[in-house]
Amino acid sequence: MATSVGAVALANPVMAASGTFGYGLDLIDLCPPERLGAVVSKGLSPQPRPGNPTPRIVETAAGMINAIGLQNVGVEAFCRDALPLLRERGAVVAVNVFGARMEEYLEVIARCERETGVAAYELNVSCPNVTAGGMEFGHDPALLETLTRRCREATGRPLWVKLSPNAPDLVATARAAVAGGADALTLINTVRAMAIDAAARRPVLANGCGGLSGPAVKPIALRMVWEVHRALPEVPLVGIGGVETGRDAAEFLLAGASAVQVGTAIFRDPAAPLRIVAELERFCEAQGIADVRELIGGLQWR
Amino acid sequence: MIARRDLAVRVAARTDLSPTCFRIALATPEPLTATPGQFGMVACGDGFDPLLRRAFSIAGVARRAGITSVELMVKEVGRGSALLRRACVGTELRLLGPLGNGFTLSPGDGGPLALVAGGIGLPPLLFAAEVLAGQGVAFDLYLGAATASELLDVERCRAATEAAGGKLVCATDDGSAGEAGVITGALERRLTAGRRYARALACGPDPMLRALARLARAHGLDAELSLEEPMGCGVGVCLGCVVELADGRMVPSCKEGPVFPAARLAARWSQ
Ligand SMILES: Cc1cc2nc3c(=O)[nH]c(=O)nc-3n(C[C@H](O)[C@H](O)[C@H](O)COP(=O)(O)OP(=O)(O)OC[C@H]3O[C@@H](n4cnc5c(N)ncnc54)[C@H](O)[C@@H]3O)c2cc1C
Ligand SMILES: Cc1cc2nc3c(=O)[nH]c(=O)nc-3n(C[C@H](O)[C@H](O)[C@H](O)COP(=O)(O)O)c2cc1C
Ligand code: FES
Numbered sequence: 001m002a003t004s005v006g007a008v009a010l011a012n013p014v015m016a017a018s019g020t021f022g023y024g025l026d027l028i029d030l031c032p033p034e035r036l037g038a039v040v041s042k043g044l045s046p047q048p049r050p051g052n053p054t055p056r057i058v059e060t061a062a063g064m065i066n067a068i069g070l071q072n073v074g075v076e077a078f079c080r081d082a083l084p085l086l087r088e089r090g091a092v093v094a095v096n097v098f099g100a101r102m103e104e105y106l107e108v109i110a111r112c113e114r115e116t117g118v119a120a121y122e123l124n125v126s127c128p129n130v131t132a133g134g135m136e137f138g139h140d141p142a143l144l145e146t147l148t149r150r151c152r153e154a155t156g157r158p159l160w161v162k163l164s165p166n167a168p169d170l171v172a173t174a175r176a177a178v179a180g181g182a183d184a185l186t187l188i189n190t191v192r193a194m195a196i197d198a199a200a201r202r203p204v205l206a207n208g209c210g211g212l213s214g215p216a217v218k219p220i221a222l223r224m225v226w227e228v229h230r231a232l233p234e235v236p237l238v239g240i241g242g243v244e245t246g247r248d249a250a251e252f253l254l255a256g257a258s259a260v261q262v263g264t265a266i267f268r269d270p271a272a273p274l275r276i277v278a279e280l281e282r283f284c285e286a287q288g289i290a291d292v293r294e295l296i297g298g299l300q301w302r
Numbered sequence: 303m304i305a306r307r308d309l310a311v312r313v314a315a316r317t318d319l320s321p322t323c324f325r326i327a328l329a330t331p332e333p334l335t336a337t338p339g340q341f342g343m344v345a346c347g348d349g350f351d352p353l354l355r356r357a358f359s360i361a362g363v364a365r366r367a368g369i370t371s372v373e374l375m376v377k378e379v380g381r382g383s384a385l386l387r388r389a390c391v392g393t394e395l396r397l398l399g400p401l402g403n404g405f406t407l408s409p410g411d412g413g414p415l416a417l418v419a420g421g422i423g424l425p426p427l428l429f430a431a432e433v434l435a436g437q438g439v440a441f442d443l444y445l446g447a448a449t450a451s452e453l454l455d456v457e458r459c460r461a462a463t464e465a466a467g468g469k470l471v472c473a474t475d476d477g478s479a480g481e482a483g484v485i486t487g488a489l490e491r492r493l494t495a496g497r498r499y500a501r502a503l504a505c506g507p508d509p510m511l512r513a514l515a516r517l518a519r520a521h522g523l524d525a526e527l528s529l530e531e532p533m534g535c536g537v538g539v540c541l542g543c544v545v546e547l548a549d550g551r552m553v554p555s556c557k558e559g560p561v562f563p564a565a566r567l568a569a570r571w572s573q
């Protein structure tokens with residue numbers, strides 16, 4: 001089941017997505033991180049962040065909307081408390097990085113550069129840039145290219161940029177990230193969405209809006225992976241969005257992803273990533289596929 | 303800590319407790335132990351609707367004829383609870399648990415324990431009552447509901463309380479059974495009359511828990527509250543269920559709770 005995302009070798013193509021697996025150690029009894037292709041940390045900022053008021057999550061048809069507000073323990077606590085244990089267990093760790101300004105991304109990376117056991121950085125660019133009037137980094141190709149370049153200059157490690165499905169022009173942002181030096185693209189982050197309580201005449205979430213994830217977004221995510229793969233066939237992609245089964249993972253690989261991430265499915269079944277690895281293995285066996293990498297980009301267009 | 307597991311369980315029995323509430327017994331494939339106040343995340347169906355599991359307090363763990371079953375008491379409020387109500391005996395479900403931290407059950411100085419339950423907040427307290435009765439720890443049980451028909455399983459509550467030599471106090475908002483008014487009112491009258499407790503353990507709707515936290519503070523009584531913050535994962539990874547503590551930290555209720563000492567919670571709980 002081995003595959004790779006650029007220079008990052010993975011024992012299997014299934015990772016745990018950022019924000020859905022804690023710092024990698026919360027589910028060691030139910031889903032040991034070292035048995036996954038990789039684990040992506042919760043988004044880390046230079047300082048701890050308290051996140052948004054509650055309610056922060058609401059279930060919708062075949063999905064959920066979250067407005068957690070990027071609550072996290074801060075990069076220092078992650079490097080001190082989680083990373084050494086992940087290293088000891090032999091887990092492949094991607095650090096998800098975000099910031100309200102460019103310098104914050106660089107600070108998180110600089111702190112992690114002092115540590116071993118970080119396989120890649122994944123930039124979450126679906127955050128408003130406070131120094132540019134709140135425009136999300138991932139929505140403006142020029143801004144995204146600059147951010148990616150500055151992060152690129154800060155590390156020799158593999159750099160993944162996680163694309164937002166809410167950007168006005170997905171392929172343009174994908175190209176910008178690659179131009180800035182991204183080694184791989186992960187997509188998609190959550191889809192901006194809203195739930196309304198009609199009786200109360202109020203939004204359900206305290207934050208008003210949030211990000212939709214789960215099976216409801218899978219068709220959108222597949223289409224986006226396919227579009228970016230078609231535009232940039234050489235760029236390794238990591239597919240995310242509603243992956244619940246091994247077959248879903250196979251669909252993302254066919255659309256052009258080299259690996260997948262599993263997010264919301266973990267909330268339904270904490271061992272979902274392991275189950276998905278086993279299901280994908282069975283799918284390959286049943287299809288007579290010797291090497292899972294044969295699936296990558298294997299979609300046949302009629 | 304008791305090891306949590308994700309178990310394939312079978313509906314072993316289901317009985318109505320009130321017009322809106324029912325008890326469901328889930329037979330587990332292996333023995334299981336839990337502490338009162340702990341909960342489980344139940345996958346109520348097997349499709350994407352509902353998508354997420356639902357949190358239910360463990361109301362008891364029974365061992366009969368070599369079979370362990372986890373008891374839940376559920377109020378039908380939406381899709382997940384409706385599916386559970388309709389689930390036939392023999393239906394397989396998944397139960398992830400036991401999760402979270404339970405109540406402090408040790409006897410304390412200064413009197414018996416006060417167990418305070420409002421409506422469907424009863425399950426963890428009935429579990430506590432039966433465990434305490436078994437250990438011979440003294441307690442009184444305060445049971446409140448909107449109306450007489452929603453006072454759940456009064457028989458079992460009475461049996462456990464009497465076995466421990468304590469008193470069962472009932473109250474209904476409409477006065478159709480027991481004392482008229484809210485259950486925290488019934489407790490307050492006794493505290494004011496000089497009744498002393500070592501600790502209050504409570505579960506119920508937020509307004510009841512707040513009233514209890516205020517009461518506890520006014521009377522210098524330790525109180526532990528079981529909160530029902532809506533949950534996504536139940537295992538600390540989604541950060542959907544956070545509760546604000548007095549020190550300003552936002553902690554996942556599923557992991558650091560759902561039972562919290564009232565004094566650890568942010569001030570809004572006792573104002
Ligand atoms: C730790 C914990 C223990 C719980 N123990 C019990 C228990 O022992 N018995 C029991 O019947 N219920 C318990 N609950 C509440 C239970 O989880 C909800 O009633 C259930 O999730 C509703 O699911 P549903 O699909 O039936 O309703 P939905 O269709 O999801 O919602 C229907 C209505 O219920 C409300 N609701 C949803 N989730 C909650 C919640 N967590 N608390 C209060 N209201 C909610 C919604 O706002 C909506 O108005 C507990 C909750 C927690 C967090
Ligand atoms: C509760 C929650 C928290 C999330 N937190 C982050 C985060 O901190 N950083 C990030 O890049 N993505 C975050 N995501 C997005 C997921 O990593 C993923 O891109 C998205 O949920 C789609 O995948 P899914 O449908 O498998 O969940 C979060 C998603 C959820 C549901
Ligand atoms: S329910 Fe997910 S963190 Fe508590």
